[in-house]
Amino acid sequence: MYAKLSFRNAKRSIMDYLIYFVTLTLSVSFFYAFSSLSSRWYELTTNDKYNLENFYTYINYATYLISGILIFLVYQVNKYMIKRRKREFATYILLGIEQRKVAVMFFIETLIMLLCSVVMGIFLGSLITQALTALILTTIDSNIVFGFRFYPDTILSTFIFFLTIIVFIGLFNMKHLSKIKLIDMFNDEKKTEIQFVRGKWFYVVIAMVSLACFVFAFFNLERYIEIQHLLTVDVSIKNQILLQTIVAGVLGTYALFYSFAYIMILIKDKLIRLKYKHTNLFLLGSVLSKMNTTSMMMATVTLTLLGSIICFVISPVLSEWAKGYLAYRSVFDVQINNVYNSISEKGDLPQIDYAEVYKYINDSEFNVKEYVSVEMYFLSEEDFYKRRKTNFPALAISLSDFNQLRKMAGYDPISIEEDEFAMQWDEKIPDRDIRKFIEDNPSIQTDIQSLQTNVNQYYTETLGETVFNDYSDYTIVLPDKACEKLLLANINFYANTTKELSYSFASTIDPFVESWFKEEYSTLYMKYQDDPEFKDFVSTRTKTEQMNDGNTSSLLIRVIGLYGGTILLIICLTLLALQQLSDSLEHRTRYDILQKLGVDRKAMNGLIFKQIGIYFSIPFITALFAFSIFLYQFSINKANEIKAYVGTKLFVFNILITLIMIVGIYLCYFASTIISFKRNLRTK
Numbered sequence: 001m002y003a004k005l006s007f008r009n010a011k012r013s014i015m016d017y018l019i020y021f022v023t024l025t026l027s028v029s030f031f032y033a034f035s036s037l038s039s040r041w042y043e044l045t046t047n048d049k050y051n052l053e054n055f056y057t058y059i060n061y062a063t064y065l066i067s068g069i070l071i072f073l074v075y076q077v078n079k080y081m082i083k084r085r086k087r088e089f090a091t092y093i094l095l096g097i098e099q100r101k102v103a104v105m106f107f108i109e110t111l112i113m114l115l116c117s118v119v120m121g122i123f124l125g126s127l128i129t130q131a132l133t134a135l136i137l138t139t140i141d142s143n144i145v146f147g148f149r150f151y152p153d154t155i156l157s158t159f160i161f162f163l164t165i166i167v168f169i170g171l172f173n174m175k176h177l178s179k180i181k182l183i184d185m186f187n188d189e190k191k192t193e194i195q196f197v198r199g200k201w202f203y204v205v206i207a208m209v210s211l212a213c214f215v216f217a218f219f220n221l222e223r224y225i226e227i228q229h230l231l232t233v234d235v236s237i238k239n240q241i242l243l244q245t246i247v248a249g250v251l252g253t254y255a256l257f258y259s260f261a262y263i264m265i266l267i268k269d270k271l272i273r274l275k276y277k278h279t280n281l282f283l284l285g286s287v288l289s290k291m292n293t294t295s296m297m298m299a300t301v302t303l304t305l306l307g308s309i310i311c312f313v314i315s316p317v318l319s320e321w322a323k324g325y326l327a328y329r330s331v332f333d334v335q336i337n338n339v340y341n342s343i344s345e346k347g348d349l350p351q352i353d354y355a356e357v358y359k360y361i362n363d364s365e366f367n368v369k370e371y372v373s374v375e376m377y378f379l380s381e382e383d384f385y386k387r388r389k390t391n392f393p394a395l396a397i398s399l400s401d402f403n404q405l406r407k408m409a410g411y412d413p414i415s416i417e418e419d420e421f422a423m424q425w426d427e428k429i430p431d432r433d434i435r436k437f438i439e440d441n442p443s444i445q446t447d448i449q450s451l452q453t454n455v456n457q458y459y460t461e462t463l464g465e466t467v468f469n470d471y472s473d474y475t476i477v478l479p480d481k482a483c484e485k486l487l488l489a490n491i492n493f494y495a496n497t498t499k500e501l502s503y504s505f506a507s508t509i510d511p512f513v514e515s516w517f518k519e520e521y522s523t524l525y526m527k528y529q530d531d532p533e534f535k536d537f538v539s540t541r542t543k544t545e546q547m548n549d550g551n552t553s554s555l556l557i558r559v560i561g562l563y564g565g566t567i568l569l570i571i572c573l574t575l576l577a578l579q580q581l582s583d584s585l586e587h588r589t590r591y592d593i594l595q596k597l598g599v600d601r602k603a604m605n606g607l608i609f610k611q612i613g614i615y616f617s618i619p620f621i622t623a624l625f626a627f628s629i630f631l632y633q634f635s636i637n638k639a640n641e642i643k644a645y646v647g648t649k650l651f652v653f654n655i656l657i658t659l660i661m662i663v664g665i666y667l668c669y670f671a672s673t674i675i676s677f678k679r680n681l682r683t684k
Contacts, residue, residue, distance in 0.1 A: 021113055023574050024074070024162070027567070028121025032158045033128035034063040034563055039151035062560045064161075069567055075169050103174040110173075114166045118159055125158075126150060132559065206259040213252030220245040221633050249626070250303060256622075257299040297579060301572045302619040302626075308568035309627045312658040314634075315561020317642075317651055330464070330546040331409050333501060334361060336493040336513060337466040337541075342534040346384055346487065350524055352538075354493040356516050357509075361495060364505060371495035372404040376469070377486035379446045379476065384487060392471040395490075396446075397424075398483045408496055411461050414477070419449075422457040422477040428643075429473050434458055437474075444476065448485050451478065466492055466541075506544040513540045569662065573669040576619070580612050580673050608677055616670050631655070 038060035092102050126149070224241045336357065343349055354373055362368040376395040378384055383393035402424070403413040416422050421444060425434050435455045443452050458474075468475055469489075517538050518525050528534040635642065635651075642651050 021117055023570060024114065024117035025121045025124065026570055027074075028118050028158060028162060029124035029128055030563060030566055031063060031161065032122050032125030032154055033132060034059055034559070035157060036125070036129045036151050036154045037132060038063075039154045041149075041151045041153065058556055059559060062563070069571065071165050071169070072571070074165055075172075100174075107170040107174055110166055110170055114162060118162060122150070122155060122158065204259070206255050210252045210255035210259065213248045213255065217245050217248040217252060218629060218633075220248065221630065253303055253622070253626075254296065254299045257295040257302070260295065297575065298615075298619055301575050302622045304568050304572040304575075305619055305623040306626050308565045308572065309623060309658075309662060310630065311561045311565030311568065312662060313627070313631070313655050315557050315565070316654045316658070318557045318561075330541070330543040330550070331462055332464065332494045333497045333543045334493070334495040334509065335464060335466055335541050336538065338490045338492070338538045339470065339536070340384070340489050341387060341470065342528060342531050342537055344528075346381065348524060348527070349488060349490075350521055351488070352491045352493075352521075354491075356520070357493060357513060358495070360512055360516075361497065361509070366497040366499055366501055366505065369496045369498045370408055371493065372401060372408065374401045374405060374467075374492045374494060375483070376475075376489045376492065377478075377483050378489050379444060379486070381447060381487045384489075390471075392469055394472045394474055394476055395469045396421075396476040396478045396483065396486065397467070398480045399477055400480050402477045405463055405467065405494060406461070408494060409461065409463055414459065416457065416477065416479060418479050418481065419451055420457065420479070421451040421453050421482075422459065423453065424463065424467060424475045424477060425458055425460050426468065426473040427460045427462055429460070431460075434460075434474075446478075446482065446486060449482060451482065501542055501544040503544055503548055506542040509542055510540040513538060569665060572619070573666065576616055577669055577673040577676070580615055581676055605678070608674060612670065612673055612677060616666070616673075620666060 038057070092105075097105075129149075220241055224245060336354065338350075338352065340349060352373075358368060358371060374397060376397055378393065379396055380393075386393050399414075399416060406413055414422060423434075423438070438453060438455045438458065442454070443450055525534075528537070642648065
């Protein structure tokens with residue numbers, strides 16, 4: 001009987017459960033879509049250049065981690081539903097139904113809505129899965145093939161995950177409903193708001209503390225963005241500055257909203273004419289009476305919305321950044337480099353011959369099309385001992401090796417005179433900084449001779465990272481004769497193959513190089529094997545592996561950012577909607593009195609629009625203002641990287657599209673809240 005009554009109540013109260021149903025359906029659909037990517041039945045046809053196993057693993061972990069936040073969201077929705085129907089529950093109890101059984105009925109109703117949400121969410125999630133598949137295939141340059149499929153293991157895990165959440169929260173609600181007194185159920189809508197219990201100066205001081213926190217967070221954010229890419233700054237210091245920035249921002253936000261209501265009251269008391277105009281007195285009273293009791297919730301929504309905007313905007317930017325940086329790194333099909341940092345004596349620097357490596361690659365089905373062993377030199381033998389991060393020396397390369405590298409990368413050769421030098425610069429360094437450096441340093445002195453240059457003898461075409469010494473942004477190009485008597489720093493190997501390497505073969509090159517080096521240079525290896533830095537003396541990179549890892553990282557950033565931003569946006573909008581709908585239940589009597597005093601429906605609807613608009617706009621404007629500060633600092637300090645790896649137009653385009661999408665979703669929730677608010681007030 002109770003199950004039948006629960007089903008009838010769920011069907012009859014479908015409009016009351018609308019926000020619950022929509023929230024659960026969206027949550028289920030995104031959970032199912034992202035979990036499907038790690039299903040054992042999920043098939044994605046890719047070429048042999050890619051291996052996406054790590055991507056699927058990380059997506060699976062991220063899905064459960066982010067979806068865990070939904071526990072809080074579902075709890076808040078259930079809390080609203082209980083508040084919405086307390087008088088109905090009290091009526092059941094008066095009719096003779098045990099209070100415990102009323103709680104069981106409500107639990108059954110939520111289970112019915114869960115089942116409907118899971119079914120609808122799985123169908124919607126299947127469509128989202130196809131969109132994610134298209135995104136993956138586009139990223140790895142494969143043909144897009146659409147297909148509507150269901151994955152049994154994902155369906156089971158989705159059902160178990162959300163059933164666990166509902167059962168956990170349902171048991172808590174049953175316990176809560178069983179203990180509520182009957183009189184409290186009837187009088188819940190008549191509860192008065194908490195009044196201000198502190199003096200004026202207390203709230204003024206809190207507002208000043210909030211301002212101080214924001215100023216501190218602003219300058220700390222600027223400092224963090226400036227140093228976060230510097231290897232000379234310890235990671236613990238960077239993390240400490242970032243933590244301080246986040247803590248200051250969070251404290252400032254909560255302090256702002258805690259003092260906001262009282263500050264608005266002070267302003268209202270000064271604006272007498274505005275206060276008594278039309279229905280403004282009623283509006284201000286309704287808003288400010290609840291602002292004091294909802295300050296913590298409003299601050300939480302603001303921070304959640306800020307996190308959502310950052311996820312939506314920054315994740316595609318970072319994704320494009322990762323892809324752009326990938327093009328910068330992976331110029332050659334195979335590159336092997338070694339570093340002298342772990343060698344303590346100049347006499348131990350090895351003359352590495354890569355003939356065996358060349359043979360290993362050339363004997364495969366991919367063959368070597370072109371290759372070069374690039375020798376890098378110290379300008380002075382004393383540079384060998386410069387090991388501090390702040391004074392690592394720039395190395396030199398011979399003109400013939402440099403031109404061979406340029407040829408393999410698809411660039412024209414260069415020429416210099418016997419007494420001249422040229423410079424290869426990192427592409428993200430601005431031209432004005434390069435020219436300023438050359439003007440200040442028009443000549444160099446080696447152990448052999450002095451050479452000259454001018455502001456036009458520099459090149460920024462991409463040749464990869466290994467053409468530069470550690471912590472250095474440029475390499476010096478010398479005539480071949482000028483390099484003959486210089487101290488050799490290292491020898492790097494670069495090769496292009498006749499066809500692109502498969503992932504399976506590319507992954508064998510690094511183990512082969514490591515094994516070959518240990519055997520060929522066993523004396524050097526035995527001497528330095530206890531040095532932890534020496535294990536990275538020789539490192540191997542292949543274009544295939546870098547493309548796989550880079551595209552996987554780019555895709556992972558974009559997908560997790562999309563999922564995280566969506567969940568956070570759903571949470572903050574649902575909380576705002578629930579807060580207003582709860583207020584509509586408490587303010588029903590006030591609006592009835594206002595209507596009896598002669599306020600027409602048009603003015604009443606306008607009053608509702610203003611009240612909900614104020615609640616929705618305050619956290620959105622605050623979050624947007626905080627994001628604009630973050631974006632300003634980010635774009636100013638990362639302008640060179642954005643220009644080099646992303647592109648200014650694409651950067652601005654991503655921001656505009658994302659903000660338009662967020663505003664659109666925001667307006668949809670805003671309109672839905674107004675409709676439900678009017679329904680709760682019984683206005684048309």
